[in-house]
Amino acid sequence: MTARVGSYRFHRRKGQAEAVFVAWRDLKFAKGRFALMGTVIVLITLLVGLLSGLTAGLGRQNISAITGLPADKIAFQAPRGGQDLSYSSSTVTQQQWQQWSKAPGVESAEPLGITTTKATAGDKSTGVSAFGVEPGSRLAPDSNKISNSAVVLSVAAADDLGVKAGDSLTLAGQQLKVAAVEGDAFFSHTPVVWTSQDVWRKTAPPTGSGEGPTATVIALNSTSGADTAAIDQQAGTRTVSIEDSLSAIGSYTSENGSLQLMRGFLFAISALVIGAFFTVWTIQRSGDVAVLKALGASTAHLLKDALGQAVVLLTVGTLLGTGIAAALGALVAGSAVPFLLTPATVLIPAAVMIALGALGAALSIRRLTSVDPLTALGSAR
């Protein structure tokens, strides 16, 4: 008998999660059931991961030129008639710019012209965003090379046009030289071409302003001592942070809102699916739970065991799904698909999936508290 007892390999179970003793063995015993649910979690996580990467990639193609500006605030022309701020309709004058430049607490105020136009080089053409800056401006890369006859192209613009530094291109009818290829700036899904203010003004549609040369916005660097509200009132502008200014990009607001809504629904669906699974699973286990309660298991112990099971399933499924999403993202990154693969686009959705899934599971397994141990005795009455 002793030999038989000794041959029983308890030691194989070393390292297993004893904290979820029954749950862990349920996972191994009901493999098919949990594999099915795990697959659902993997697929939802994969979808969420791909959507997150796509959302971030599309977002970057909308806003990277703005978020990459060495500025902390953007001053727009104050909109009239209750309209929202908009990069496409804002026009600031030289007078407004000078007011901001001289304002106390403002370290730098640089006019920035933005317009979308067409660039052509040889037989290739592409839509670009022309960003007009002052000579030597900190806003543009290699800005000392920008002149009325030379522009700096972002890498994507140069790739689309098939040009490199020293080549020529035509921007809205103006023959210009490529002074440098630098940066990965995009605005509203078009690569950025950094130009002088004069080139930009010839490119942008006329504003009809009689107050001298104009730009689209003023990029500001300010200290905490700057009274932006007072300067706004005085200059007829409205100033917001860089992050808040992103909502003034029409395509970004609508596109990002739609994608975030889809992502939110996916999170909600995953929580509901996981909750539904564990509801059915808990109901099926209610007999076992009654036995354990009758034997002296506390409700807290049973809840911990069941929640541990859900977290194990969620974690494994989410990690697998996230891994596949990251692998697919790495494959398509750099191609025509605007997929952005970063820790934020991969790990945050995974963490949210686990948290919401655990919440769904927690809501469903709380019915363990109502299982009556008396039912384990069968016909007790």
Place this chain on the structure above:
Amino acid sequence: MSLNLTEITLTYPDGDSRLTALDQVTLDVPKGSLTAVVGPSGSGKSSLLAVAATLITPDAGTVTIDGRATTGLTRGELTELRRHKIGIVFQQPNLLPSLTAAEQLQVMARIDGRNPRTARGRAMELLDAVGLADRAARRPHQLSGGQRQRVNIARALMNNPTVLLVDEPTSALDHERGAAVIDLITRLTHRQATATVLVTHDRTHLTAVDQIAEVHDGRLRLPATTRQVC
């Protein structure tokens, strides 16, 4: 005495009135003794067991387990009392399908907050005592009905209970296996020194019990010796 039921009255709602399941029942079960509670279906046997197991609070009377009265204890305290002092052998084995025979016992250590791996020695000792040491790695569906019932018995003893409550253990077994199970319970009662209450409607295997109490319509007849009743 390890189990004392004193003047227990238990009623259930029955339409507009109440049905009396136990009527002024008093029962004392000493350590190391086996008391059989017999009676026809619906007589109140299982209600008596449920009250003794602290799963039902009686309308009146006192349940005392190993010298501690259960009156006024919270649900958590009753759960803890069951965990440490009471072993229950269910009518159906009620084994957890995902656990092996040894793990059915080890889970008792787990619900007591102990590491189940450290309790494997005790689990194997008990499985050996019920003749199933060589079936330790088998799951319920790999065991016969009698073997499952023996695991059920071993599990009830895992936490060294003072009181062992056994609910119709032979109802699903044939005569030979039923006799073997009763014999096993009797031996374990004496070896583990538990105060055992065996609820059954089958008197055929009760030759070795220490006392037999009969329940009729919720009333308990004074215990008589086995010899006197059989």
